Amino acid sequence: MRWRQGLLFGLWGLVLAGCATTPPSPEAANDPYEQINRDTLRRNAKVDKYVVLPTVRLYLQMVPEDGRRGVHNFLGNLSLPTIFVNDMLQGELSRAGKSMWRLVINSTVGIAGIWDPASKIGIPGHGEDFGQTLAVWGVKEGPYLILPIFGPSNPRDATGLLVDAAIDPTNQIHFKHHLWWAAGREYFTLLDLKSQTYQTVQGIQRSSVDYYSSLRNFYRQYRNEQIGNGRNQPQDLPDF
Amino acid sequence: MRLSMPLTRRAMLATATALPLIKAGPAAAAGNVAEAFVDDNIHKGLAILSDKKLSVTQRRDQFETLLLGLVDVRRIGLFTLGQYRRTAPPEDVEAFINAFKNYATAAYQSYFAKYTNQTLKVTGSTKRNDTDYIVQTLLIDPNSSQQPSEVDFRVRTDTGKPVLVDVAYQGIWLSLEERDQFVAFLGQNNGNVRTLIAHLSELAVNLGKPPQ
Secondary structure: OHHHHHHHHHHHHHHHHHHOOOOOOHHHOOOOOHHHHHHHHHHHHHHHHHHHHHHHHHHHHHOOHHHHHHHHHHHHHHHHHHHHHHHHHOOOHHHHHHHHHHHHHHHHOOOOOOOOHHHHOOOOOOOOOHHHHHHHOOOOOOOOEEEOOOEEEOHHHHHHHHHHHHHOHHHOOOOOOHHHHHHHHHHHHHHHHHHHHHHHHHHHHHHOOOHHHHHHHHHHHHHHHHHOOOOOOHHHOOOO | OOOHHHHHHHHHHHHHHHHHHHHOHHHHHHHHHHHHHHHHHHHHHHHHHHOOOOOHHHHHHHHHHHHHHHEOHHHHHHHHOOOHHHHOOHHHHHHHHHHHHHHHHHHHHHHHHOOOOOEEEEEEEEEEEOOEEEEEEEEEOOOOOOOOEEEEEEEEOOOOOOEEEEEEEOOEEHHHHHHHHHHHHHHHOOOOHHHHHHHHHHHHHHHHOOOO
16 A cells, blocks of 8 residues: 555656746756755755764774675665666566576575675666656656655655565565565665765865755766766767 | 569668768767777776886875876866856966865875775766767776666866866766865855965875874
8 A cells, every 4th residue: 555655655746747948058957956955965964973973983893895786786786676677678688688697697596685695696786766768758857855764856756666666576475574674675775885985975074165066967977977878978968 | 673672681681780880980980989998998997096016106206196187177177166166266267276286186086095996897878069078987886796886977178189078976066066065165255266265285295194
């Protein structure tokens, strides 16, 4: 039932995205909710400072790099069914095949995905999500949003988050401690992401003239690169 | 006949294969110039940053000299001002270019310092036009099992010698990100370039200090 509510919320997001107009220039930023977004970013920064980052520092100190890599691989392996579905929905059959092989090899030889033997035999990982699928289907991103906890997003990508949660097979299997499993997985996903990006984010914050607009630009460029699967045309770059 | 047919086919195949190469000769050569430029100079930069014999000041000075010889700071600076380049007084624009030079040197040094133990491998280049190339590289960390990072360098050759005008890490172009920041900052400060100059100067000083 919860995922149906999520889908309804997502459909509302798509409507919002459809209503958004094209920005007059890249720097105009398509950011009509900037003040609300800046306030949310400030609140997220407080949550990061007092709750998330102390845990991340502890995680970096207590768990050696190999252990953190194992956690990262395990979580990545859990995402592979969702990546496979999105590969298929985008018509990327070759990449879908790679996702399937990665799931089979890493879940067995890689012991539940803790190790990544698939990469070693030439099947590296790649990311896909329903936000990217919507982009491939021609849905515009809509206005820039900062979501509580999740951070930079837009109606299209926020919809994608909900749909990905709905199609994830591990969310379909209900067992006694399902809620604890789901909460633990989300927590470690956040911890893994923050620990991997910790130094980079600190560097950006330190060198930014305006961290908010820096983050907005990073997010948009990063998503465009993901949507294009690294095949973005250099012709799209501005002349200078 | 039996002999000549395969030979003719082979000759045609060879000609067909060679034609695009012959046609793309000068452009490919310019692409190679851009690739060689990146290959030589980025290795020099990484060597300076990882040279433990140098003092902090020597390292900073050598890196700055190398960087300012490679990068077209003026062109990047003017680009990052966005629409304010046309409306700002010329003396403010000149002062901004100077402040941007100091900021960019400190920021680039801070970014590249993280990659001193890694190696860079040029994998190819793409031509945007006759004087504009994107050189693709892979940044490989020999001590990590992670996949190499993709780093692209944008090289212009319209001034007679190759110059670096932008760098992208995993598809994120630095100049585009700087332009959005500066334009947003100027938008919040009534387009006053002098406020941005003061802020950049402060950031350049802070970036020169070790992180807390």
